[in-house]
């Protein structure tokens with residue numbers, strides 16, 4: 001089945017442009033002109049991805065993103081925010097509100113499609129109901145759940161992708177730059193120290209008093225998943 005993309009945008013010419021390019025690339029398209037309609041359509045139609053404009057009437061794009069993340073029916077739907085050029089602070093706030101990526105207007109159609117495919121790839125594992133394991137850690141990709149032993153672990157979207165990347169390459173050391181490229185995407189502007197922030201959160205979620213630290217810090221090189229790290 002062709003992936004379904006929900007476009008949330010109040011400017012008709014932009015919606016028309018987006019629809020044209022998406023349909024040409026084999027996507028199905030739904031449209032909403034404001035946040036309220038977006039929330040309804042997202043819950044009802046279960047899109048594979050939401051393309052969400054920042055500047056919307058009534059509810060702002062960022063508020064729509066927060067609400068999508070809060071609602072059980074839509075909390076895992078990938079969101080790409082559309083922002084105007086130069087709104088650096090907005091981008092950071094957008095990513096903090098739970099967006100998976102952002103695209104700056106005006107954008108090239110090929111960039112748009114590449115971003116969408118990358119986010120869909122990250123969100124949808126090729127193996128379907130695959131479970132990734134390492135030590136006493138298990139990640140259920142289909143259910144989007146992580147457990148350590150019997151303890152359920154709650155992770156934010158970025159920590160989830162980071163851990164998934166580590167689980168797919170256990171023991172391998174990745175530099176901050178490599179993690180930025182593969183987990184955040186090659187064109188996303190994020191400072192390397194942002195990686196440290198998310199690693200810290202991931203560590204905190206994974207480890208408690210009775211557990212070994214699963215993340216190995218390799219001085220001046222980066223990070224790796226390593227069961228023997230604390231022993």
Ligand code: CA
Nearest residue numbers: 010011053055
């Ligand atoms: Ca707009």
